[in-house]
Amino acid sequence: MEVAGEVLKSLFSISKAIYSQCDQAKTNKKLCIRLKQRITLLMIPVEKLQRQQDKCEELRPSLLSLQSNLVMAKNWAETYSKQDWLKSFFLAMSIYKKFEHINDQLSDNAEALLVLLQVDQRVTFLKALNKNCWKSAEEDFKQLLQSEAGRLSDKVDSLSDQMQQVLKLLTPQVLRPWDIKEIPAADLRREPSPLMTTEGHSLYVGEYFMDPVLIKVLRGQINMDNKFIRKTFESECKTMKKYESHNILRLYGICIDESGSEPCYSLVTEYCEKGTxxxxxxxxxxxxxxxxxxxxxxxxxxxxxxxxxxxxxxxxxxxxxxxxxxxxxxxxxxxxFELSKTESSMRRNPIDRSExxxxxxxxxxxxxxxxxxxxxxxxxxxxxxxxxxxxxxxxxxxxxxxxxxxxxxxxxxxxxxxxxxxxxxxxxxxxxxxxxxxxxxxxxxxxxxxxxxxxxxxxxxxxxxx
CATH class of the missing domain: 1.10.510.10 (Transferase(Phosphotransferase) domain 1)
Known part of the structure; x- marks a missing residue:
């Protein structure tokens, strides 16, 4: 009990230091505000632990993990809340990536601490920690970069022509929640010539609601059982949705085009312009x-x-x-590992998928x-x-x-x-x-x-x- 109690004291001390750093931030202010909001929410169940000592020892591994992540957050705030604005601009992507990782870790801590909250409190808690908060944080970050780019181009006129290119490289894309679904053929546009063609498929660069996508059009003997294909797809979607992340190739879904004499099956994923x-x-x-x-x-x-x-x-x-x-x-x-079961269900005879x-x-x-x-x-x-x-x-x-x-x-x-x-x-x-x-x-x-x-x-x- 004493060890867990010491960890609790440490958590309150570290969080207090983070609040102070965020309140005094001179740069990356909006990200600091987001960080403070998240930690304030996380401390709600921690405060309940003071009155539930029986749970304290049970959750000690989770508390130690939270302690480690708060130290990481404190170091981030200490480093980037008072950084020179010009240096902050050119290190923007690194600052944001680190902020993103810290938030992911704090979300994992939140899951472990949810057991301390009543059902109605859990709903409120999760709403505050869901990915909509992420969208806001990313939009805050884009606004920060836009404003700093303006300041920089005002100060250095000779760089103004290059500023949009720099901004493009520094700005992360807003991560919209994955919505893996069956895509109507009319919503997809693709280049006339494929990037490559193999025995089993052709790859095309395309567009889906303004997003660049890679369209994998299957070739060879195709399974005509659309009901089975859709059932397999729906089942696999539930699994793949769990891996939603900035660093996992995004899945958009499948397309079953039945406008021709035979259905045409496609898998649609994010397109990465710079290759491997x-x-x-x-x-x-x-x-x-x-x-x-x-x-x-x-x-x-x-x-x-x-x-x-x-x-x-x-x-x-x-x-x-x-x-x-x-x-x-x-x-x-x-x-x-994108929708491999769904692709197999689309084929009458399996293609040799060995790499x-x-x-x-x-x-x-x-x-x-x-x-x-x-x-x-x-x-x-x-x-x-x-x-x-x-x-x-x-x-x-x-x-x-x-x-x-x-x-x-x-x-x-x-x-x-x-x-x-x-x-x-x-x-x-x-x-x-x-x-x-x-x-x-x-x-x-x-x-x-x-x-x-x-x-x-x-x-x-x-x-x-x-």
Missing amino acids: LRELLQREPDLSWERRVVMALDASRALHRIHHTEKKAILHGSLSSLKFLVNDSYCLKLSG PSLEVAYMPPETLESINAYDTHSEIFSLGVVIFEIATGILPLKGLALTDGSSDSLYEKLIGEVKDGLKDTCPPVLCSIIHDCLQRDPQKRPTAQVIADRLIAAPQPKETSL
Whole structure:
């Protein structure tokens, strides 16, 4: 009881410090207001714990998690509430990403503390914490960038022509709640020529209510049982909706076009203009360290979403830099598991969906030794390789196959290439995360949440060349 009581005292002390920092904010004022509002709501059930000591010990792990997240929030407010406005403008995306991560973590804490509230209080509590608050926060952020862009262009006239392009790169897109549904064919527009065509499908760039989308039109022998397809789709939508996130490739839905002699089936997803992460890193080798750190944060948050949304962790199964897509704001989106059951239901005969084997660099030593030894720890190893690629633009063990050595020799070669590839200018937080993710012992690897927290807590990297 004493330990839990000390945690409670700490929570009140930290929250009070955050309120003070937010009240005195000179920059990022609206984000500070949002942060204070969220924490004020979270402290309502915490205050009830003072009168329910029997629950205090039961919820101690949740309270310790909240304590850690409040410390992270306090550090964010301390760093960014008094920052020079010009520096704040050019670090805007990093500031917002960190703010977004903190809010996600506080939402998870809220879920654990809901048991302390009455049913009617829970409804009010959830309304205040739902994603509509997020839309408001994002719109506040866009307004902030617009106003600061105006100030900057007024002060430096020579930059005014470039300001809209800078603003486009810095401004996050407002995340509307996923509304995965059957889309009428009349609502979709697509380019006349496909990006690519395979035995099983053609890919088109298109548009859905002004949003750029990727339309996957199925080819080959098609199942005509629309009732079964729709039933499968509705069931899969309920599952996929849980993974809604800035860093998961958005799903718009399916389209069944029955205007022709035979139905035409399509899957519609978000279109990412910059292609895969690997393509981007090869095309733009001079990305700043700040952007690379934010990309690493995006990747870790995506993996955290799929690992921790359900009680039993969902595994991606083939994590690599080819599975992360990049939009025009340089935001990473994890792809690779979009409506696979629905697509299968649309086909009369299954297409061979087997992908080329995962490149050996992403395979942890335990999986090289036994294909059945694959879990969340294994995917953290793969994430470590992806973050190494983000930091260096290098894919280790390139061209090697599983038959080119034992698990130990391949692992030692990987570690050697990683050590040689990391330059002295690489931010320490990236170096330490890569080192920890690639630990030989799976149990010593951090979780995706811990990785994201470390990236949030790290100081701004010094901008030196790679």
